[in-house]
Amino acid sequence: MENSNKILSVGEFNQLLSDFISSNFDTVWVKGELSNFKSYPSGHWYFKLKDESGQINGVMFRGRNTSVDFTPKDGDQIEIGAQVNFYAPRGEINLNVQVMRKAGAGVLFESFLKLKQKLELEGLFSPSNKKPIPKIPRAIGIITSSQAAALKDVLTTLERRASFIPIVLYPSLVQGSEAPANLIKALQRAQTANEVDVILLVRGGGSIEDLWAFNDETLARLIAKSTIPIISGVGHETDFTIADFVADLRAPTPTAAAEMAAPDGLELLRNLENVSNRIHRMAKTRLESEAQRLDHLVLRLNHAIPNPEQMRQQQVLLNNRLNRALVEKLRSSKQQLSYLQTRLDAITPAKRLKNEYQVLEKYQHRIQLTMQGRYQRELSKSQYLKMQLETLSPNRTLERGYSLVLEDGKPLSNPQQLKVKHQYTIEMALGSAQVQMTEIKVATKNS
Missing domain, CATH: 1.10.287 (Helix Hairpins)
Structure with a gap:
């Protein structure tokens, strides 16, 4: 340091110390027990992180703590990623927390990344392996806990959008050490029954430990081999599991998964009404065309009656x-x-x-x-x-009571051709007669 004999004020020393800390510390990871945790109306969190050999103050501002997937409380063992901050006015060092997770979550996350990389290299996430989701499924299957709040949200959404589609529930544990085996058995039951056209694999949000069952490798491979399309709706929008990557379609929430699986019933009704109206118009046009054609043929037939x-x-x-x-x-x-x-x-x-x-x-x-x-x-x-x-033969027509008016052996079709005091031949079924018109009153078809 230059001029080591220079006498510094407290403020100068604190600023020098702050500059030193800022230039020598990047983000650090610290593990310890949470104590004196307080959440202020502003949304900021203040707490102490301690262990048997020491403690340090920490703060996590509102913009950062919204990504934390659990509610912190005193006594929690946590891991934080933070920037070292020296508050010069009071000469205090604290940790400005950027990331907070429960202790052990780092190991789980590393395991998640390792499995994700392995399956990705094998091509299980490839878009070419994704099966299309049917627009109007015959039936919809749901794999989740029968006690889960997510199930209620899914059923409510399906009832609202497409109450006419049957629902089949394959209940399973979705959390804990036995959950992966339960999920695998539920998916196998759905495959064997083959009674649905799409499967919803869903559960509500939680920590990485809560969602860990959906990171099981055996379950992931079974999802990839499924002949029935699968929509994964696990956790919140920011949560990702291996099941999300290997499923045919990933939904940000269970409710969104239900919306993706079921068509909008009202929209279908509108489409059917449009199709019905179009068919009605086409049928009406065709009937009018055929009616005109029939009139034309009748006219030709009337002109084609021979002598x-x-x-x-x-x-x-x-x-x-x-x-x-x-x-x-x-x-x-x-x-x-x-x-x-x-x-x-x-x-x-x-x-x-x-x-x-x-x-x-x-x-x-x-x-x-x-x-x-x-x-x-x-x-x-x-x-x-x-x-x-x-x-x-016209005789058939004459036998039904009709008659022909002939002039010089030629049939007349227009009453305007008749003349007073003119000889005509009336041809009937049992013979003919010679007549002379004394008075003619013409009545047209339109009168």
């Missing part, structure tokens, strides 16, 4: 053509048989003639049978065509 006399003439013409074709076919076949017989008589010796003639008779008989069958088929076809013609 009854022409229909009868066409029927007679078709029958005559069919009969002529059959007669001509029979005549041609007889001529061919006669020709073949003549040739056989000319080239076959008398001794073989009888046998050949018998063969010829067989062929003749077969040809006759074939022609008779052909005739019957053609006759049936003719009758079928006749029946179709009869079905389409």
Whole structure:
């Protein structure tokens, strides 16, 4: 030190000591027993940290102590990460605490980090291994303690969002030395039953010791192998466990996990209503289109009704053509048989003639049978065509009481075409009549 003989004031000495401490101490970790703990209305904490050989004052300001996951009390064994602070006006050294945890939590945290690194290297946290969460699950499973407050929050949320989805509870311990084995058995039961489409693995907040069951390696590997998607909702938003990293989806709280698993029922109803309205509009449009198409076909049919006399003439013409074709076919076949017989008589010796003639008779008989069958088929076809013609014939319409007004053999469809003192033919089912109009009153369809 320069000028060691210089006499310093108390304030100068304290400031020199403060500068020395600030420049030579970074964050330090100290373990001890908590005593004289006081929480002030400002939110700041003041306390002493002591052991059998000494004590020191500590302070933890409100901005820092909100991250502490337990409520400190006198007698707690704690570990703190703090900055050494020398208060020059009173010449006191205290610890400005940045981190506070229960004693032993540091060892647990190191174990957590080691397991996290191991499983991460094995790829258990890879996004490619994450299974999608179903939008509308068939049923939702919950693994937690049946006495947990988190269970009530989850059930309330599921009831509010999707009361129509069944819930299956797989109760398990979620804290303590037996909790990991309980959680594993509960997850195995859910896998074996295969009755749900998604599983919520949840519990409320707590210290690292309280949540330690969810850092079990066997449980983590079982979660990774699960065929059913798993949502992890363990602790508060700032809490992280191995189960969070290996699950298919991590929720900040149990309530958030329930919201992620269940669809919003009101939103589904709105969507269904929109779909229903869209289908109604499409059906209405289709019905209107088909109605227009039907009207068009009826109009075409009305214009396509042929003259009854022409229909009868066409029927007679078709029958005559069919009969002529059959007669001509029979005549041609007889001529061919006669020709073949003549040739056989000319080239076959008398001794073989009888046998050949018998063969010829067989062929003749077969040809006759074939022609008779052909005739019957053609006759049936003719009758079928006749029946179709009869079905389409206007006579069917006339038999129901309708009639046709003909002018020069052509049907009239518009009453505006009628003329006074003009000859018309009225075609009815049982005959026709010649009439002359003496008075005409026209009534249209729209009147």
